Structure formats: C-alpha cells, structure tokens
Amino acid sequence: MFEKSIKAYEKACEVIPGGVDSPVRAFKSVGGTPPFIKKGKGAYLYDIDGNKYLDFVQSWGPLIFGHCNKDIEKAVIKTAKKGLSFGAPTNLETKLAEEIVEMFDNIDKVRFVSSGTEATMSAIRLARGVTGKNDIIKFEGCYHGHSDSLLVQAGSGMATFGAPSSPGVPADLTKHTLLCEYNSVEQLEKCFEQSSDIACIIIEPIAGNMGLVPATNEFLKACRKLCDKHGALLIFDEVMSGFRASLKGASGILDVQADILTFGKVIGAGMPVGAFAASKEIMSHLSPEGKIYQAGTLSGNPVAMAAGLESLRKLKDNPEIYDELSKKAKRLVDGLKKVAYKNGIPLQVNTRGSMFGFFFCEKEPKNFKDVGLCDFKRFAIFHHEMLKKGFYFACSQYEAGFICTEITNKDIDACIKDADTVMKNLK
Numbered sequence: 062m063f064e065k066s067i068k069a070y071e072k073a074c075e076v077i078p079g080g081v082d083s084p085v086r087a088f089k090s091v092g093g094t095p096p097f098i099k100k101g102k103g104a105y106l107y108d109i110d111g112n113k114y115l116d117f118v119q120s121w122g123p124l125i126f127g128h129c130n131k132d133i134e135k136a137v138i139k140t141a142k143k144g145l146s147f148g149a150p151t152n153l154e155t156k157l158a159e160e161i162v163e164m165f166d167n168i169d170k171v172r173f174v175s176s177g178t179e180a181t182m183s184a185i186r187l188a189r190g191v192t193g194k195n196d197i198i199k200f201e202g203c204y205h206g207h208s209d210s211l212l213v214q215a216g217s218g219m220a221t222f223g224a225p226s227s228p229g230v231p232a233d234l235t236k237h238t239l240l241c242e243y244n245s246v247e248q249l250e251k252c253f254e255q256s257s258d259i260a261c262i263i264i265e266p267i268a269g270n271m272g273l274v275p276a277t278n279e280f281l282k283a284c285r286k287l288c289d290k291h292g293a294l295l296i297f298d299e300v301m302s303g304f305r306a307s308l309k310g311a312s313g314i315l316d317v318q319a320d321i322l323t324f325g326k327v328i329g330a331g332m333p334v335g336a337f338a339a340s341k342e343i344m345s346h347l348s349p350e351g352k353i354y355q356a357g358t359l360s361g362n363p364v365a366m367a368a369g370l371e372s373l374r375k376l377k378d379n380p381e382i383y384d385e386l387s388k389k390a391k392r393l394v395d396g397l398k399k400v401a402y403k404n405g406i407p408l409q410v411n412t413r414g415s416m417f418g419f420f421f422c423e424k425e426p427k428n429f430k431d432v433g434l435c436d437f438k439r440f441a442i443f444h445h446e447m448l449k450k451g452f453y454f455a456c457s458q459y460e461a462g463f464i465c466t467e468i469t470n471k472d473i474d475a476c477i478k479d480a481d482t483v484m485k486n487l488k
C-alpha cells in the first residue's frame with residue numbers, strides 16, 4: 062500500500078539528506094517509509110498511493126481548523142494576489158500583533174519571525190541583553206528549536222552545564238546552557254547555586270517534545286520565584302502550546318506568568334511564522350528601539366500574517382471550540398486507555414486542550430528519563446498498524462498529537478475500535 066511512497070522516498074534520498082527537510086519526518090523511530098503526502102482536506106491526509114488517513118498530527122500543531130479551511134484559504138489567496146513579500150511594514154503585522162497583545166496582561170509588544178527556532182533564539186538574546194547575564198537554564202526533554210546553544214544534552218542527568226548534542230556545535234557555544242531535570246525543584250535550585258550569571262529560564266510549560274508532559278504548578282512557581290530572586294527572566298516557549306492548550310496557551314491555564322513568551326507554527330495556521338513577545342519595557346531593548354539586534358527579511362510576511370489573523374479571529378469569535386476540542390482529545394485518549402487495559406497493555410495518557418499524548422508504560426512520566434523507560438518497540442508496532450488502518454499518529458513517542466475541529470466523535474470512535482484490534486496483537 063506504500064509502493065509509490067517508497068519509490069518517492071528513495072528518489073528524495075538521492076537529493077535531500079535522509080529524504081526529508083526535518084529529521085522526524087523520516088519515521089526513523091518507528092521504522093518504515095513515511096507516506097508522501099499529496100493533499101490534505103479537513104481532518105484527512107491523502108498520500109500519493111491513494112491512502113487516506115485521519116490526521117492526528119495536523120502539521121505538528123498549526124492546523125486547528127484542519128486542512129484547507131475555507132476562510133483561511135480565502136484570506137491567504139486574497140493577500141497573495143497583492144504580492145508575496147515586500148520587506149516593508151504592512152498593516153497586517155500590526156493587526157495580528159494587536160490581536161495577540163490584547164489577549165495577555167503581561168505582553169505589550171510582539172516581534173514576528175519566521176520559525177519557532179528563531180523565536181526562542183531571539184527571546185534568549187533579548188533576555189541576555191536585558192539582564193546583562195550569560196547563562197541560561199533549559200530542561201531535559203524540552204525542545205526549543207535547533208539553534209546552537211539549545212542543542213545540549215545532560216552530562217550526568219544532574220544539573221549540569223550542557224555538552225553539545227549534535228556534531229557541528231562547538232562546546233564553547235553550549236557552555237552557558239545549564240541543563241536540569243524537568244519538574245525537579247531541587248535541581249533547579251542547584252542551578253541557581255551553581256551560577257550567579259543566569260539570564261533566563263526557558264521552558265515548555267506544557268512539554269510536547271517528550272510526548273505530552275505538563276510541568277507541575279509547584280515547579281512553575283519555583284521557576285518564577287527563583288527568576289525573581291536572582292534577577293533572571295522567565296521564558297515560556299509556547300511554540301506548540303500557544304493557542305492549542307487554550308486560547309492563551311499554557312499561560313491561560315496556569316497560575317504563573319512568564320516575562321517573555323515565544324510562539325511559532327500555530328499562530329501561522331500552517332504558514333511559516335514565529336513570534337516573541339514581552340512587556341513594553343523589555344521589548345524596548347530590541348533594535349531599532351534599543352541595542353539588541355534581531356532581524357529577518359521575511360519576518361511578518363503578509364501571507365503568513367493573513368493566515369494567522371484569520372485563524373486567531375475565528376478562535377476568538379468561537380471560544381466554545383476549545384471546550385469541544387479538549388472533549389474530543391479526552392474522548393480519544395480515554396478510549397485508547399480503555400482498550401489498552403482491556404488487552405492487558407499499560408498505557409498512560411494526558412491531554413491539555415487539543416494536545417494529547419500517550420505512553421506505553423506503567424507509570425505517568427514526569428520527565429525525560431521517565432519517558433525513556435516507555436516501551437518504544439510497542440509504540441512502533443502500534444504506529445505502523447494504525448497507519449495501515451488509516452490513522453496518522455505522530456511517528457515518535459516523544460511527540461504530542463493534535464485534534465482539529467474537523468475530527469468528529471465518530472472518527473475518534475472508529476479509531477478506538479481499530480486500536481482495540483491492533484492492541485490485541487501488541488502483547
């Protein structure tokens with residue numbers, strides 16, 4: 062059923078490293094060949110072999126309204142007809158910034174960029190420039206894009222200065238990155254004892270890059286308290302959770318407020334975009350107002366702005382969408398858990414708004430190490446068998462899944478029924 066994709070993949074591998082433009086797409090952790098996509102429509106993906114899949118990935122989050130939403134499509138086409146890029150200011154940027162700023166008490170200004178990687182990289186530069194400090198704290202299992210200082214791994218699993226996790230990143234560029242266990246207040250305190258030069262903590266308040274693992278309220282409060290005590294800034298990376306976990310992202314459902322927020326793919330509704338945002342005071346340090354340099358030829362691209370604006374307005378006009386999406390996410394994972402247990406397979410599940418995750422393990426994972434103890438072989442078989450039945454789940458247990466408005470309860474129930482059949486053979 063994947064013959065054409067297999068051939069397309071072989072051809073791609075000849076001219077693109079690993080056949081893909083972003084590593085996770087190669088299906089390395091589950092094996093097999095990734096289906097090559099021909100088109101998307103609503104809740105569904107269609108591949109070049111003619112297979113149809115219910116899409117639980119939604120371009121890794123951005124498509125809250127599914128594929129080819131009529132309103133977003135219209136806004137994009139209308140804008141594209143006036144020109145694809147000007148490298149000059151447009152009202153669309155101001156309008157989208159206004160819509161975002163209006164939603165958050167702790168934000169006055171937004172700067173748009175073209176990806177999540179750029180957003181977090183720029184936010185860190187801003188935090189360093191504002192505080193005049195150099196070190197940053199990041200947590201194991203949180204992903205903030207592929208900029209050099211964020212590609213680090215733990216030395217010992219304890220609070221430690223990170224070593225590069227990729228060849229090509231000089232150790233000199235990660236020596237200012239302190240790595241610490243997610244949800245461990247004790248390790249976080251140790252980081253602050255170890256360095257008096259901490260500019261910021263960057264965290265996914267709802268981690269979606271080690272599967273779905275939310276930070277505890279206690280942990281986030283400790284992040285806030287320690288930042289305040291030591292004159293550091295708190296960055297919530299909401300590239301994935303922004304507009305997904307709730308309209309206001311993780312910030313909308315947590316007691317803790319960050320100093321800087323980063324957004325990404327979701328605010329572009331499928332177009333390349335990112336943003337970082339903070340108070341007037343913090344943002345005033347940014348060039349051309351201030352001295353901290355940051356720029357981008359395609360930043361605030363009009364077509365991306367138009368897509369984001371239409372999507373955000375639709376979400377604001379129809380807030381009930383969030384309730385519906387989170388009910389559907391719960392229906393899916395509760396159903397999966399039920400059939401897993403019926404078949405004697407331990408499964409841990411979680412949701413936050415329209416984000417969901419499931420792990421083949423006995424105990425709910427609280428950090429990256431816990432996730433590493435899950436049964437990855439079982440996940441790979443589950444993934445492959447579900448794909449054959451027409452369900453497109455994220456191709457790694459380290460990734461979250463997403464529900465869009467076009468997925469119906471009937472779709473979800475059909476998925477659970479097929480998952481039951483697959484799990485019978487998973488023991």
Ligand code: PMP
Binds near residue numbers: 181270
């Ligand atoms: N931060 C988070 C939380 C992300 O999930 C991602 C991408 N998955 C990024 C940053 C990087 O975004 P991009 O891939 O657009 O560079």
